[in-house]
Amino acid sequence: MSASQSAVRSRAEAVKVSRTFDWLILFTLFFVVLGGYHIHYMLTGGDWDFWTDWKDRRLWVTVAPIVSITFPAAVQACLWYRYRLPFGAVVCILGLLLGEWINRYLNFWGWTYFPVNFCFPSNLFPGAIVLDAVLLLSGSLTVTAVVGGLAYGLLFYPGNWPIIAPLHVPVEYNGMMMTLADLQGYHYVRTGTPEYIRMVEKGTLRTFGKDVAPVSAFFSGFVSIIIYFLWHFFGKWFAQTTFVSSEDF
Amino acid sequence: MKILKDKVAKLSFVALLITMTAAMFYAPTASAHGEKSQAAFMRMRTIHWFDLNWSKDEVAVNDTMTLTGKFYVFQGWPETVDKPEVSFLNVGIPGPVFIRAGSWIGGQLVPRSVSLELGETYEFKVLLKARRPGDWHVHAMMNVQGGGPIIGPGKWVTVTGSMSNFVNPVTTLTGETIDLEHYNLDNTYFWHGLWYAIGLLWVAYWARKPLFIPRSIAVESGKANTLITALDRKVTLGFAVGTIAIVAASMGSTNDKYPITTPLQAGLLRGMKTIELPVATVKVKVEDATYRVPGRAMQMTLTLTNNGDSAVRLGEFNTAGVRFLDPAVSEDESGYPDDLLAEEGLTVSDNSPLAPGQSRTVQVTASDAAWEVYRLADLIYDPDSRFAGLLFFYDASGNRQMVTVDAPLIPTFI
Numbered sequence: 192m193s194a195s196q197s198a199v200r201s202r203a204e205a206v207k208v209s210r211t212f213d214w215l216i217l218f219t220l221f222f223v224v225l226g227g228y229h230i231h232y233m234l235t236g237g238d239w240d241f242w243t244d245w246k247d248r249r250l251w252v253t254v255a256p257i258v259s260i261t262f263p264a265a266v267q268a269c270l271w272y273r274y275r276l277p278f279g280a281v282v283c284i285l286g287l288l289l290g291e292w293i294n295r296y297l298n299f300w301g302w303t304y305f306p307v308n309f310c311f312p313s314n315l316f317p318g319a320i321v322l323d324a325v326l327l328l329s330g331s332l333t334v335t336a337v338v339g340g341l342a343y344g345l346l347f348y349p350g351n352w353p354i355i356a357p358l359h360v361p362v363e364y365n366g367m368m369m370t371l372a373d374l375q376g377y378h379y380v381r382t383g384t385p386e387y388i389r390m391v392e393k394g395t396l397r398t399f400g401k402d403v404a405p406v407s408a409f410f411s412g413f414v415s416i417i418i419y420f421l422w423h424f425f426g427k428w429f430a431q432t433t434f435v436s437s438e439d440f
Numbered sequence: 441m442k443i444l445k446d447k448v449a450k451l452s453f454v455a456l457l458i459t460m461t462a463a464m465f466y467a468p469t470a471s472a473h474g475e476k477s478q479a480a481f482m483r484m485r486t487i488h489w490f491d492l493n494w495s496k497d498e499v500a501v502n503d504t505m506t507l508t509g510k511f512y513v514f515q516g517w518p519e520t521v522d523k524p525e526v527s528f529l530n531v532g533i534p535g536p537v538f539i540r541a542g543s544w545i546g547g548q549l550v551p552r553s554v555s556l557e558l559g560e561t562y563e564f565k566v567l568l569k570a571r572r573p574g575d576w577h578v579h580a581m582m583n584v585q586g587g588g589p590i591i592g593p594g595k596w597v598t599v600t601g602s603m604s605n606f607v608n609p610v611t612t613l614t615g616e617t618i619d620l621e622h623y624n625l626d627n628t629y630f631w632h633g634l635w636y637a638i639g640l641l642w643v644a645y646w647a648r649k650p651l652f653i654p655r656s657i658a659v660e661s662g663k664a665n666t667l668i669t670a671l672d673r674k675v676t677l678g679f680a681v682g683t684i685a686i687v688a689a690s691m692g693s694t695n696d697k698y699p700i701t702t703p704l705q706a707g708l709l710r711g712m713k714t715i716e717l718p719v720a721t722v723k724v725k726v727e728d729a730t731y732r733v734p735g736r737a738m739q740m741t742l743t744l745t746n747n748g749d750s751a752v753r754l755g756e757f758n759t760a761g762v763r764f765l766d767p768a769v770s771e772d773e774s775g776y777p778d779d780l781l782a783e784e785g786l787t788v789s790d791n792s793p794l795a796p797g798q799s800r801t802v803q804v805t806a807s808d809a810a811w812e813v814y815r816l817a818d819l820i821y822d823p824d825s826r827f828a829g830l831l832f833f834y835d836a837s838g839n840r841q842m843v844t845v846d847a848p849l850i851p852t853f854i
């Protein structure tokens with residue numbers, strides 16, 4: 192077929208083809224993001240996301256937003272500059288959480304028999320929705336990074352609190368006090384994850400007394416801003432069309 | 441060229457799919473028989489497990505069994521392995537087939553990591569509650585930070601019944617009794633489901649209109665701003681405000697429902713209680729030690745001196761959990777795993793009682809297939825070819841004393 196001949200003969204057909212492309216692209220985008228983002232998040236967030244006895248007020252709160260704002264920033268850059276579409280962050284989280292849930296349900300529970308109430312993933316939606324909303328309302332990279340990035344960090348802990356709070360109820364167990372989450376980690380034996388590997392409640396934020404979660408969340412928000420900028424530019428670079436020479440069309 | 445490009449593109453897509461699938465199917469590894477692949481010197485010169493007892497061979501779901509025993513933290517701990525300053529008493533089972541209902545060192549509960557001292561002996565106990573039916577190899581195990589897992593002897597235990605009957609009741613400090621096996625599950629599904637639905641709604645709002653091609657054309661022709669309508673802005677504002685409102689409200693209601701919560705508990709436990717074994721009155725000097733590869737036997741020339749006040753005989757040589765016994769002196773009554781027990785594996789050239797004040801040089805041979813099966817013979821390929829183990833001496837009234845040996849080992853191949 193030569194380039195001068197069109198593949199469609201009417202406007203209706205063109206609309207139909209365009210719509211078909213929409214679904215094809217969205218479907219592909221969803222699964223490619225799912226794969227890449229899932230691997231990235233497992234390698235960087237890893238155990239903090241896997242186990243309830245890692246979901247603490249200091250490190251989980253700090254680490255999870257910082258390592259998870261990456262793909263949303265990059266996909267937002269591509270979808271916004273090319274298509275003025277503001278759902279980059281949410282699409283990423285939809286993909287990531289689907290992948291996480293499949294993994295946790297089929298492998299952690301189905302294959303290794305860790306109870307799901309011990310190994311469910313973190314909720315990343317509130318931050319992602321606000322990140323997308325700020326992008327659309329401001330239309331500005333800087334505002335999205337600063338306001339959206341900060342909100343992404345700040346919303347993480349409260350967004351997960353309704354899910355993890357019941358596991359932070361204390362118990363007395365053979366003369367020691369621990370939370371139900373600690374007890375899950377103790378009961379459900381992980382041969383390859385000894386207790387000392389667990390990085391929780393470590394850090395130097397001791398002067399803030401017990402209100403350490405908000406401080407960690409703010410810190411996480413600030414770093415998220417920087418990571419947002421960085422990954423936004425990765426996304427923009429990937430969304431270039433200079434890779435494709437126009438002769439191919 | 442074009443074909444090649446297509447091929448590369450196709451292959452990278454396949455690779456991507458494989459990686460994706462691999463990521464989805466990642467599961468924390470449940471190791472069962474890592475014990476044999478662990479370097480022999482690690483097993484011989486770090487933690488010496490002894491007096492082990494598995495209380496049952498068969499347990500029904502929801503019933504408990506114990507693994508008890510002692511471990512000696514070897515004085516000649518290898519240079520290449522970090523000292524056990526941060527260690528965790530674990531149990532080597534394939535995932536949570538049992539739950540660890542309790543674990544103690546010297547009577548102290550050890551849900552967290554502990555600091556161990558070289559040259560000391562500790563008593564331990566692990567209480568296991570059966571959860572999943574099957575035949576499971578249950579190992580004593582110590583994880584050492586910087587040293588990795590040190591797997592002790594394992595024994596097969598059968599769990600009978602059905603996992604669906606498993607319950608794990610726990611009473612909280614707020615006075616509520618919950619089943620930790622299913623606790624909080626509906627709540628978790630509810631919140632994840634709700635937020636996933638909101639996320640889908642957000643994308644659906646945008647996907648109801650043409651997405652990529654017309655929008656791309658509009659952006660490229662400079663009409664990007666026309667793509668966002670006033671309604672879009674209102675809806676977006678609604679999503680943002682709604683999200684923050686749900687987060688704030690759910691956080692408030694959660695705090696009302698769970699007014700008492702505590703942070704996760706962590707931190708090293710120090711000062712574990714050790715046990716004082718009777719002071720060894722027998723002095724052992726290793727004159728030489730060889731390992732005969734074809735005979736699967738280790739031969740030691742030992743000079744024994746009895747400084748005590750009763751006559752003693754050598755009854756057992758224990759290394760890496762493999763027990764070589766002289767049946768004339770010592771017998772196992774604990775049901776120790778067969779593959780780790782050489783009931784007649786210890787031969788002493790002259791094992792007549794060694795009277796107080798007497799000294800004697802003897803040939804001691806420890807031979808059993810376990811040397812090969814448990815790959816202890818691989819010791820001769822280790823960078824620091826030394827062996828180590830425990831010798832147990834008994835007097836006529838059954839008193840036992842433990843002496844450690846640690847000496848170079850020379851292999852013989854003929």
Ligand SMILES: [Cu+2]
Pocket residue numbers: 472473474475577578579594
């Ligand atoms: Cu095993």
